[in-house]
Amino acid sequence: MAENRSTTETMVLLAIGGVVGAALGILFAPAPGSKTRENVANWLKDQQDKGQDMWKEGTEKLAAKKEQVKAAVAAGREAYLGNSEKS
Numbered sequence: 256m257a258e259n260r261s262t263t264e265t266m267v268l269l270a271i272g273g274v275v276g277a278a279l280g281i282l283f284a285p286a287p288g289s290k291t292r293e294n295v296a297n298w299l300k301d302q303q304d305k306g307q308d309m310w311k312e313g314t315e316k317l318a319a320k321k322e323q324v325k326a327a328v329a330a331g332r333e334a335y336l337g338n339s340e341k342s
Contacts, residue, residue, distance in 0.1 A: 260268075284291050 281291055281295070286294065
């Protein structure tokens with residue numbers, strides 16, 4: 256009988272496999288430990304910088320969209336009030 260797994264179980268197993276694979280890759284890497292640690296630290300720093308850049312870009316885009324929505328609401332309100340005064 257086929258075993259059905261939930262998406263959560265599948266994601267957990269995938270994450271565990273990724274961690275085990277990464278650990279084995281680091282253990283059997285051709286570079287010495289100090290160089291590997293330096294490479295990992297540099298990679299993590301790069302990922303942190305990318306994440307911060309993405310966060311900043313996202314907040315800037317969100318602020319711009321917020322201003323667009325405010326302007327659209329104000330224009331709609333003005334159009335509505337202008338039309339109701341004509342009626």
